[in-house]
Amino acid sequence: MSYTPVQLLENWILRQASDAGQAWLGSQREAVTTGDLKSLYMAFGFAPRKIGKADLELTERDLGDAAEARPGWMPHSWTIDQAARVLLLISLPSEDDAAFQASLEKLFQTAEIREQVCLYQALQLLPHQELFDDRLSEGIRTNIKSIFESIAHDNPLPMELMSEHAWNQMILKALFIGVALDPIEGLDRRVNPELARMLIDFAHERRAAKRPIPVELWRVAAPFADEIALEDMKALYASGELLEKSAIALALVATASDEADVILKTNPDIAKRAESGELTWREIAQQAY
């Protein structure tokens, strides 16, 4: 049987929270349901004190239920206060979309770091998500990594809502500030020629500065690799570190072009490992960061 996100969050909190914490959350949700903004704002702030900050203890089955309830929802790193805060937000009346958006914007504008992380992850479960695409673009301008990751990682909204320009900026900035690409939902689906061009330019900048090129870059640049990019990949495939060679091989295998095959043949051992599925982007990302 399938559940709604609200039912899942309630169940998970029920399993872990104290009786006092649950009673507190129940009464706060009731107040918020009436549209009482002061209660929402105070309860949103006090949630960790009242209900704790423990990690949600989720099983594989819970994660499966989550993905069924809301495709793309991956709450494996959520905490109990985060779950409580999201339930409070879902309780807010939302018939008037402009008022709903304004109330939430007030929270965004005054949120501290952990609250921002929670809000950006919460949006995927809230009504009127389409009103928050500018908010997502604003969020990725942050210089705080954990906030950036709350938007970029394990979050279906960028893939669903962001314009191509904002999406491309997010991918480039992730590489720029050392945030992994692999946990970005829809990464391979939203590749585009403009992004590939930006990434190749970035790779050249890094090379000129004698700095390493992030290995995940090739995953996104390869599908639209022009001659210059292929030359870059060929050179790195011959002289790079093992992790770079592995990334190039995976990227080239995915493009399935004649030029790619020619390059792959220059190091058949690694090519074979890439083709067989022995190498994965997940492992490469884990080793890279």
Added chain:
Amino acid sequence: MKFIDPHIHVTSRTTDDYEAMAKAGVAAIIEPAFWLGQPRTHVGSFQDYFSSLVGFEKFRAAQFGIRHYCTIGLNSKEANNEALAEEVMEIMPLFLAKENVVAVGEIGFDDMTALEEKYLRIQLEMAKEVDLPVLIHTPHRNKKQGTYRSMDIIEEHEIPPHLVVIDHNNEETCEEVLRRGYWAAFTIYPKTKMGNERMVEVVKKYGPERIIVDSSADWGVSDPLAVPKTGNLMLERGVPEEHVELTCYKNALAAYGQSGQFEESDWLTPEPIDQRTLFEGNSVLRGGQDPRVDKPEDDRIIQ
């Protein structure tokens, strides 16, 4: 020795200051919301200022290995703009529950006007509602009267003195503040409030109980190392080490620890690296504190 500076306005300090503070042993700091030198004309200026205290500044301090906490309040000078003060009261509930907020403050008197008193009282009630300690700013002028009047009002609101820090004391005010059971804080601020040689004498005379040393360093000519410098001067001049620990560390911990948001374990055993939370970036940058790692061979070169 580790120090806490429980009253410093780091928003107006540089990263060099943070580096020097960490090197001198400052482990945790509290930044009370105060005025910025020129009056704010819109509530949005307060909102963004409060946001920086509970968010970005906490993050920035952590990058230098310093735990940052704050207090939230409408200061006495700006309480005199009634229309604005009303709007600030409306946004305070958005901030009082934030995780690094350890008190309502700094609130109190500047000119001792009726409006200053009005917003002092409203904020004392807010502190009761959210169960937080209070940090009281005492005025530069008419200090003795302002200090006594503040305590009278706190007593009218039935807030117990152990929940209240009275700051910017001097030799004239501290006896009465201590007698009434409050925490008595002293600001080591060059030329104006308190020098650290005078501070040594105060601790020798009154003992270390409920006395707190801070710097209030801000955008004026002030010293972000005032607490460690004073602690070290106390040791040099024969104040017992445990008294230095009380006045420069433990008393502040006890006073603001009553918020439930200010615990020694926060800085003695920092959270493990966790990619979801805010200190992930910090764990990388903390390595940057070691000059042998990051400092270029030739410091004319910027890599």
